[in-house]
Amino acid sequence: MLKLKNCYVTLNKNINLNEATAFKLLFIKQQQAQALRFQATAPAAAVKNEDNHETSANQEWQNAKPFKEMPTVSSFNLLRNFLPGGKYANLDSTKLIEAFREDYGNVAHLPGFFGRQGFVMTHNVDDFEKVLRNEGIWPNRPGSEALHYHRHVHRADFFQGVEGLIATQGETWGTFRSAVNPVMMQPKNVRLYLHKMSQVNKEFINRIRQIRDPQTLEVPATFEEEINRWTLESVSVVALDKQLGLISTNRDNPMAKELFQALNDFFTYSLEIEFKPSIWRYYKTPTFKKLMKALDNIVDITSSYVNEAIERIEEERKNGVPEKPDNEKSVLEKLIKIDKRIASVMAMDMLMAGVDTTTTTFTGLMLCVAKNPEKQEKLRQEVLKVLPQKDSEFDETAFKNMPYLRACIKESQRLYPLAVGNARVPVKDVVLSGYRVPKGTQVSLCTTGLSRNSDHYPRPNEFLPERWLRPSQEDANSSECPHALKPSSPFLHLPFG
Secondary structure (H helix, E strand, C coil): CCEEECCEEECCCCCCHHHHHHHHHHHHHHHHHHHCCCCCCCCHHHHCCHHHHHHHHHHHHHHCECHHHCCECCHHHHHHHHCCCCCCCCCCHHHHHHHHHHHHCCEEEECCCCCCCCEEEECCHHHHHHHHCCCCCCCCCCCCHHHHHHHHHHCHHHHCCCCCCCCCCHHHHHHHHHHHHHHHCCCCHHHHCHHHHHHHHHHHHHHHHHHCCCCCCCCCCCHHHHHHHHHHHHHHHHHCCCCCCCCCCCCCCHHHHHHHHHHHHHHHHHHHHHHCCCCCCCCCCHHHHHHHHHHHHHHHHHHHHHHHHHHHHHHHHHCCCCCCCHHHCCHHHHHHHHCHHHHHHHHHHHHHHHHHHHHHHHHHHHHHHHHCHHHHHHHHHHHHHHCCCCCCCCCHHHHHCCHHHHHHHHHHHHHCCCCCCEEECCCCCEEECCEEECCCCEEEECCHHHCCCCCCCCCCCCCCHHHHCCHHHCCCCCCCCHHHHCCCCCCCCCCCC
């Protein structure tokens, strides 16, 4: 069974290898597929009666309150609360959003300052649906302004307009997405990495056995670093087409360690300047410079690894090695064939989007199953049923036959979400919570505060994976009724936006 101490999860020596392998393969597949998935536009049925919809929308707009009447706060008072001793000082992102809600209500306009655009913050699930159905052809999903600055200005010499997925919007985003879609959206790519991922997982399990206490089986307080190493190693297998050796064989490799540190710095410094007031748009602060340095290192190291792959391919060609058929080429090899720069930028995006999200999902899931041994045993029995032997192969068929595993992941993401919410910029005027919101206004959909709200989730503070099962997946012997546990709206749980 899994044990818990100091919010870290440890593994008993009797853990089944295939169970851990199943977890990891699922995480990597899910993170890369969902973090990079194409955002669909509204279905045809939603616009079938467009004339009637426009008439109804116009009437709603006329009856709504003006935007200027929406609850708000002055820029000065908002900034003052972020200063040392202020109410918002030192709050993490989740607590900060909840503090905003306590002070300004379920919908409010928070003004911008220091060059940052103001935004509307809503905790109303009906608003979520309106905004997400008002995305237009290319959804505008506000992201890291600092990352965009790095690619568009600071290192424009390298990117030259090829700025990837996570730093672009609109047609630029759509053009890049169209270029990489034929490679990134092929489920059969997963088969190429089953063996390699299994090897990474074996190394991670062996590492756990090495570092845990032989009596208590508890892992050390530095276990989070081990999880981060494991995650980066796994994502690198796909993004960089190689194992870095961060878990066991090459833990002190200078370039791999530098990439590991650069990614950690990127997440740390981004949070500092994106969530809190910063004057970096006018004056390049020390924190901003550290962020640019971290991003520079990610660019340089990733490019070096991509060049290494290109040299390997060229050397094989010179030596008369037959070219692999497309179904045997790695993701990186296929991207290189499209364009070297696209391959480098996509590799960076996979590392930035895949490492932190996978770590967060994994630790949240382990915490949940450790605190709920009866759910853990139910999950274990499902895994053992599908993968009865230690050498049983985890593939697409096995994955499809593990509904409870998928439900556990969804439920852990509800309790420990990846982000405080999602953001969009509507392309049309929209009425939110009875107020007119002009098109072009950034809207933050704050889902995290609703994830433990009894109005939306029955028994919200309990870990109940059963709420995500379909009728055909229900356990006849279960005491839980999935239908009675369902969320109130499908727009509540959108962990990848």
